[in-house]
Amino acid sequence: MIRIKARAPTARGAVLPTVWGAVAVGYKFGCPLAQQNGLGARIVTSAVFFAVGTGLIFHVRRSLLRELRQARRVAGAAQSVLLRPPPPRLDGLNVAAAQLSADRGAAIGGDLYEAVATEHGVRVVMGDVRGHGLAALGTAAALLGSFREAAHDETELARVLRRLERAHARHLRERCRADHPASGQEPGPPVAEEFVTVLLLEIARDGEVRALNCGHPWPYLLSGARVEPLSRADPLPPLGPFPLPAELEARPCGRLLPGESLVLFTDGAEDARDARGRFFSLPTVLREVVGTHPVTPQTVLRTVFAALLHHTSGTPTDDVAVLVLRNDRGRSRLSCLGARDSDTCGSAARAGPSSTDPQPTTRP
Incomplete structure (x- = not known):
């Protein structure tokens, strides 16, 4: 404490x-x-x-x-220790992250993120605790502490999520016990209002992406001039209101090819409104970013936050966190380099070799 x-x-x-x-x-x-x-x-x-x-x-x-x-x-x-900035490079990935708190005087709020390089690949967590400001710091600290340990210890991404679920439930019980020390009874189950959305990603050495999503927005994939969600599958329920399913399996999401980027964010980005009640269009801003060269994670962060502050007149009503990862592994050896239609080539590479292709292309 x-x-x-x-x-x-x-x-x-x-x-x-x-x-x-x-x-x-x-x-x-x-x-x-x-x-x-x-x-x-x-x-x-x-x-x-x-x-x-x-x-x-x-x-x-x-x-x-x-x-x-x-x-x-x-x-x-204290907050910089809790929500420390990720290293600029992780196992060949270029990484940048930033957070904007809705509470003046608070460096961070209810959003959390972390990226670590492990023997299982680069593992990333992005979460959003209900509420914002200092009241949500305890839950964010419990989840981040659990992730930093489980990301290295657990071989499967599903087991990492199980550890986060147990850490969240334990934190809520301890907080309830601290709020009512004179009751002398074991706290009941957490109330439905206490929840946190979590997105777990695992990026293997060959670029294969696997994900587990508990009520969080799917990240956007920046590939060439395209901006599209990494997946359109329905997520699991957030941590807290309901227990996770008995059978958990990470969802394959294709490959993150060299030069491609993933933009992870919390719902405060797309829920931000201007004075006329219009929502902030994150995909539109990202399409403007990919029109510039070169596209770096730092450029994405600066452009997104500048546009967000302009849209909300400098007063966002919710915490916003954005984390960008770009695959810089072996870009010089990309077999599609120099092709006329780089977008088509990238799509074919992500889809993987065809069953009729006698010589599948290997990638780093």
Whole structure:
């Protein structure tokens, strides 16, 4: 548990209020003008006490702002440990991520993401806890901690999801027990309002992508000039309201070819509205991005967040997280390089070799 301890008022901080108070008392009882009842004397007395009150207000305001800046620095350091930025490269993948909190003063909110390189491939999690701001940090911390361990330990992606489900349920029970310590009873099942959407991806060395989706938006695939969802399959229910099915199996989602990118995001991106109630069109912005050269994860992030802030007039109502991965593995050895129709070539490669093709093409 992270505790932020407020510093006790020091003698130095009490000097100015003491001086201002002494001036006011000295004027009231030591100055002959303060004893008079004339209009001029009353005006002077009012001016003196107004100056004293103004000075005390500014002093208190300055002290509060100083303490607030200190608390934000401590909270920012703790939050950076929780939602640490991913490394720029992971096993040949170019990675970039950023998060925008709807709460002023909070570096992160209810969104979570992580990408780690394991012996099973690069594994990625993107999640969205119900609610936003500091209240959702506990759930995000529980899930991220579980993922960082399970991603390396578990050979199957389905077992990673099982670990996340158990971590989420355990966190809700502990929080319920902490909220009602005097009940002396074991907490009941979590309420339906406490849920989190989770997307798990596994990108193998050959680019094969496998996914498990619990109520989260599917990422977009950037391939050449095309922007399309990675999958259109119905996701599983979010973690929390209902238990996961007894049989879990990661869904194959084709291959992420060299030069292609995946854009993972939380629903705050597509649910953002402008002043007229129009939703933010993430695919439209991504199509504008792929029209520029070269398309890097950093370029995608800058363009998406700039367009999102412009759409919402700088005041998004929900947390937004975006994570971009581009396959930079062996781009120089891509067999389709130099073909006239690169889009057609990429589609054929993702579909895999045909049953009638006697010499299937191998890729890194």
